Amino acid sequence: MKKTTVLLEYAGIALGSALMAFALHFFLEPNTIAPGGVTGVAVVIQRITGIPMDLTNLVINIPLFLAGIMILGKAFGAKTAYATLMLSLFLRLFSMGFGSTVTLTSDILLAAVYGGVAMGVGLGLVFRLGGTTGGTDLAGAILNHYFPSLSTAKMMMILDLMIVAVAGLVERRVETALYSIIALYILVKLTDFIVEDLSYAKAFYIISDKPAVISQRIISELSRGVTGLEAKGMYTGSHRTMLLCVVNRAEVAKLKKLVYEVDSDAFMMVTTIHEVLGEGFKEVGNSSV
Incomplete structure (x- = not known):
């Protein structure tokens, strides 16, 4: 140090x-x-x-x-x-x-x-x-x-x-x-x-029929990474890709707008993340004690 x-x-x-x-x-x-x-x-x-x-x-x-x-x-x-x-x-x-x-x-x-x-x-x-x-x-x-x-x-x-x-x-x-x-x-x-930490982030879980289009727009327009998670709807038995994306508070409204522009029927879950370490957020060496 x-x-x-x-x-x-x-x-x-x-x-x-x-x-x-x-x-x-x-x-x-x-x-x-x-x-x-x-x-x-x-x-x-x-x-x-x-x-x-x-x-x-x-x-x-x-x-x-x-x-x-x-x-x-x-x-x-x-x-x-x-x-x-x-x-x-x-x-x-x-x-x-x-x-x-x-x-x-x-x-x-x-x-x-x-x-x-x-x-x-x-x-x-x-x-x-x-x-x-x-x-x-x-x-x-x-x-x-x-x-x-x-x-x-x-x-x-x-x-x-x-x-x-x-x-x-x-x-x-x-x-x-x-x-x-x-x-x-x-x-x-x-x-x-x-x-x-004072800089809370938000995690989005997005289920849509257009995961590829949404993920590409997030990457190109928000410069944020997106992870595709394999999910199964237990009622219908159908397999889908659920997207996971973490953004800062200033980008929350932008991401919501982007998703609904692509798919107005998309299902989103948003949760608060108290600390995010890694590329695009806080460096690991600067994490709290």
């Missing part, structure tokens, strides 16, 4: 960590919203004891990281350690620069929504570039090693919900836990969206 690419990846992880620290410092912690994870634990502990979030983040994640290396091997690597340190560093910088009581809004719903968005974008960026920030994803993987009947995802969900429940107990308000769940939901959805 080129040195420039590596530097850009680490810069991206630092940016993601900064966004997470921004969300925690200005939206989530001032309103005691704990969106799961070690950062959620840090929010609760700072609210109870006054111990800074950056210190709690390091104290919990360092032994988790070491345990992960011993139990699960060296798969987590330098980027996880770097992301964990960057998150703690930015939390400390925000605290030193703006003080520990600054909040951009006292409306708890707005704090949950915008805090969840900033956290989700930041965490998604870190994940996409090959890092993690430790936390419940690492803890869940360690617990799964000893309790294989429960998946890592289920372990993470259990841990996150426990943290959210504790946040509600600290404030003695059920609403706090409910708002934390909103932030957690937004965080998870945005993280998945960024990791899976």
